[in-house]
Amino acid sequence: MSDRLSQKLLTEILSRLPVKSLLKCRCVSKSWYSLITNPSFIAHHLEKTAPRNSGLLIFRYSTTAELDTESDNVRYFLYSDEGFPENPVEELDCPFKGVKRFVNIVGSCNGVFCLSDNVGGINTYRAALWNPSVRKIVKIHFPKVNYTSKGPFIHSLGFGFDSTTDDYKLVRVVYLKDSTLNYNEFPPLVEIYSLRSRGWRKVDNNLKYVMREGSTSAFLNGACHWVATKEDGSWTKLFNISHLEWIRRLVAFRQNGKVLLAKVDGELVFYDPKTEEISATEILGNTRSFYLDTLVESLVLLDEANEFAEEEASEDDGTNGVSKEPSSSPDGVDKDLQKISEGKKNANSPMILNEANEIFEEVAPSSNSTIDKANEESKEEAQGESISTE
Incomplete structure (x- = not known):
């Protein structure tokens, strides 16, 4: 694969993909699995994606x-x-x-x-x-x-x-x-x-x-x-908010300027400091x-x-409710890894490779021919490799 799709180009393409797509791409081959789980790639992916707000x-x-x-x-x-x-x-x-x-x-x-x-x-x-x-x-x-x-x-x-x-x-x-x-x-x-x-x-x-x-x-x-x-317990009042004696705690500030507040009765509400208007969220719970x-x-x-x-x-004698077998990856990725490790003779292997190919076409449409060749080699590689699920 390195002859047709350089490691640097592959890294750049993968670093622009969302997390869920990358978790699926680990199933393509051992080399892809090793790359995506490498600490250097994880840091590089964060540099690319962190500035973009996921919303x-x-x-x-x-x-x-x-x-x-x-x-x-x-x-x-x-x-x-x-x-x-x-x-x-x-x-x-x-x-x-x-x-x-x-x-x-x-x-x-x-x-x-x-x-x-x-x-x-x-x-x-x-x-x-x-x-x-x-x-x-x-x-x-x-x-x-x-x-x-x-x-x-x-x-x-x-x-x-x-x-x-x-x-x-x-x-x-x-x-x-x-x-x-x-x-x-x-x-x-x-x-x-x-x-x-x-x-x-x-x-x-x-x-x-x-x-x-x-x-x-x-x-x-x-x-x-x-x-x-301060150690002596002194404090200074900087400003005063009127008519909010029912506030139990401030939960969060929103980008639109509104404040999310928890009332003493457990209701979650929005407060607009500019208009002093209060709007309900219809969410109740422990504050x-x-x-x-x-x-x-x-x-x-x-x-x-x-x-x-x-x-x-x-x-805690079983009272803490800790899950004994937490899932290590979403969307059934571990199941796909298990199937690939059993000889890659199942129908899911080409499906995963095709999905990766579709992702790359979206990321780099100008490099379709190169990526198609890379995927052909990935399929050949998938027939003889084994990926550990541990």
Whole structure:
């Protein structure tokens, strides 16, 4: 194939395809599988696709007012930006479920969402990185905190991408819960987790601000940001919003300037600051469960193994609801890989190759003859190769 379609040209063509198409293209041959799952290609694909807004939103809410272990009532949906809050594109399955079947979403970056299981005062010291586009999830265990002799502690988390080291990192800031203690004697603890090294390290700090327990962070311009107060508890009122005493929490800002708010009765509404008009979404749920963010479709974590298995399910005596066999790829790709690995004698192999050919014709119509020749060679290659499904 390299004689007729250079590796560089092939990489450029594939890097412009959407994630779902690339997941199917892994079935073409061993060489394509190796290319698409290569970390360098994953980063190159992100560079090509990240500037283009996919127009997708991920939305989470609970179908009941209470969060408990009795029912799996927390749901994740994918929406088009224009279609929200009506007509969801699809429902997503998040394999990481907390002790109350509900987890905190720390933040997102490049299509990867950081989840933490510390809700309602229960901390299992577990977190995870999840990319719903490729259905991959990586577990993280927090190190124990040595504040136990001084009383309970609180921690705030931040998640982002370090472009200097090409690494995804999770930041944890730990405080003693007793605000009367001297922070000079018991300073906050700051730790950073690295996905690349799969380990934690402590960071020297001189923090003078206290973050709210369970507060979410925002990753912007290469840094994590939190809402915090000074150690003495002082604050300054910058502006006042009238007639909104029924607000429980702010959920998200929309590009059209409207604000998504959760009311104390669990209703989700839009508020227009310019006109002060309120419009209903007809969505009801637990106010803590509401979450809305842009979904960047990416291949990040595709080269990682899904790490949740029976050991996670047993940690909480089966109450955490962790899926024991999470799917590693959507749209039945694993089934196609299995069929190809069994000798490539089934009818699906040419079907997948033809689909890849159609995709290429859309991406590079001026190179049809070259791609047709490449596909002919791909078919010959498909007769004698075997792809591992593990």
